[in-house]
Amino acid sequence: MATFTLSLDPCSVPQCFSPSSSPSTPSSLAHQLRLDLPGDRPKSAAVSFSSSLLQGARSHFPVQEGKSCSSLRTAAVRHLEGSLTNARGLRFGVVVARFNEVVTKLLLEGALDTFRKYSVQEEDIEVVWVPGSFEIGLVAEKLGKSGKFHAILCIGAVIRGDTSHYDAVANSAASGVLSAGLNSGVPCIFGVLTCDDMDQALNRAGGKSGNKGSEAALTAIEMASLFQHHLVLFCKDI
Numbered sequence: 001m002a003t004f005t006l007s008l009d010p011c012s013v014p015q016c017f018s019p020s021s022s023p024s025t026p027s028s029l030a031h032q033l034r035l036d037l038p039g040d041r042p043k044s045a046a047v048s049f050s051s052s053l054l055q056g057a058r059s060h061f062p063v064q065e066g067k068s069c070s071s072l073r074t075a076a077v078r079h080l081e082g083s084l085t086n087a088r089g090l091r092f093g094v095v096v097a098r099f100n101e102v103v104t105k106l107l108l109e110g111a112l113d114t115f116r117k118y119s120v121q122e123e124d125i126e127v128v129w130v131p132g133s134f135e136i137g138l139v140a141e142k143l144g145k146s147g148k149f150h151a152i153l154c155i156g157a158v159i160r161g162d163t164s165h166y167d168a169v170a171n172s173a174a175s176g177v178l179s180a181g182l183n184s185g186v187p188c189i190f191g192v193l194t195c196d197d198m199d200q201a202l203n204r205a206g207g208k209s210g211n212k213g214s215e216a217a218l219t220a221i222e223m224a225s226l227f228q229h230h231l232v233l234f235c236k237d238i
């Protein structure tokens with residue numbers, strides 16, 4: 001077994017990944033990423049990463065072996081993937097549009113329910129209401145840049161009317177959330193419905209097509225975990 005130790009300057013870890021309420025704070029010790037690579041690693045082997053700085057007691061995170069891509073997993077290629085099982089301690093901002101509130105409240109309920117089921121603590125969730133989906137991106141970027149959250153979940157419901165207004169709001173919401181993530185370096189998740197009518201929207205807010213708020217919360221947890229547990233050790237500038 002060959003062991004490689006990679007030392008990282010603690011100053012290189014972006015502030016956004018050391019939320020102010022996190023139990024671990026940067027110390028003068030260098031981060032150490034140890035990769036224990038068996039000579040002939042079996043297909044099912046997981047690579048583990050340790051960081052005493054970032055995780056404290058939660059310092060050992062095996063890379064998840066994805067169910068769907070097992071045929072792509074080889075001994076030589078390292079796969080990094082966020083996990084849904086290590087959500088305790090992750091902090092989430094949720095931006096919710098009031099427009100079509102009958103729908104967005106249900107999406108938010110689904111999201112909060114999912115956070116709870118995956119052990120995200122209520123005190124680690126901040127919900128910010130905005131007038132409509134058009135306003136989501138700006139607030140998401142602000143929250144992302146605050147350094148207080150591991151991911152931002154954006155919730156809205158754009159429902160087609162008689163004019164082209166729908167396209168403007170739907171496209172702006174999507175590009176706003178995308179920009180927020182790119183500009184802040186914090187995952188911003190798109191939980192905004194874009195529907196032709198209210199029936200379509202209600203079906204996706206806890207009706208027969210599931211709850212997209214809940215699905216988006218899962219995406220938020222996975223992305224937060226990917227960044228916090230894996231990428232932060234590799235990518236200084238993310």
Ligand SMILES: Nc1c(NC[C@H](O)[C@H](O)[C@H](O)CO)[nH]c(=O)[nH]c1=O
Nearest residue numbers: 097099131132133134156157158159
């Ligand atoms: N029509 C919908 C809107 N419109 C409002 C805009 O989002 C925005 O608040 C207004 O243009 C002021 O900037 N918002 C939705 O979330 N859903 C809609 O269907």
Ligand SMILES: CC(=O)[C@@H](O)COP(=O)(O)O
Nearest residue numbers: 159160161162163165166
């Ligand atoms: C999506 C919407 O924007 C909607 O409220 C606007 O309706 P309309 O196109 O009939 O003005």
